[in-house]
Amino acid sequence: MLPLAVFAVHSDGTMTVTVDGTPFEPEPPDRAWRRESVATILDTLTSQWGCPLRVEVRETDGTVFTDILTPTDRPNREPSATAQAAPRYPDSLHSEGLVPGEDVAIAVVIGHGQAGSDGTVGGLPTAVQAAASASGELILHGQVSGAHTVGPHP
Numbered sequence: 001m002l003p004l005a006v007f008a009v010h011s012d013g014t015m016t017v018t019v020d021g022t023p024f025e026p027e028p029p030d031r032a033w034r035r036e037s038v039a040t041i042l043d044t045l046t047s048q049w050g051c052p053l054r055v056e057v058r059e060t061d062g063t064v065f066t067d068i069l070t071p072t073d074r075p076n077r078e079p080s081a082t083a084q085a086a087p088r089y090p091d092s093l094h095s096e097g098l099v100p101g102e103d104v105a106i107a108v109v110i111g112h113g114q115a116g117s118d119g120t121v122g123g124l125p126t127a128v129q130a131a132a133s134a135s136g137e138l139i140l141h142g143q144v145s146g147a148h149t150v151g152p153h154p
Contacts, residue, residue, distance in 0.1 A: 002068065005045055007057045009035060017041060019053075046071040092120045095140045097147030105141040115142065 005024070008016045014032040017024040024045070026033050033041065038057075045053055050071060057065040098104060098115035106121070115121055121140055138151035 002052050002054045003045075003049055004054045004056065005042075007033075007038065007041075007055070009057065009059050011060045019045065019049075042069055045069075093138060093140060093149065093151045094118070094120050095142070095147055095149035097145050098140075098142045099145045102142050102144040105143060106138060 003020050006018045008018075010016070013035050015035060015037070017033055024041070026037070042053075042055065046069060052068050052070045055067045055069050059065070095104070095115070096119060098119040098121070100115055100117045100119075102115050104115050104121050139148060140151065141148045
């Protein structure tokens, strides 16, 4: 059985984190985890456990997201170092053949965007998200049209 990390998000933006029911507290001087700490917390937990983790995020509106996170071989880096080393992407990328309003997969699948009437897709990765991609390439795939584009290396 995999360890279970539960992130309970509170309305003020703070979170409580438990691993298999045991509280996982921030290092002093921080008094509480904040939503923007999720990536750092996950890096720390996968490093400490050295095995896949089940992750559950409980939002204030009752929505629950679950995933399984596997440790990576990349060393932990401070967010500022990650942002500086990560590829930079444009704000949008054009793909021929997309249907206006269709759901467009953005791969290495880190999110989805929506095609505009001219086939332009916004919502491309941030520098921190881009660090997850070894090649720095983007792939857009229209879920309805089947149209796809491989974006340039930033």
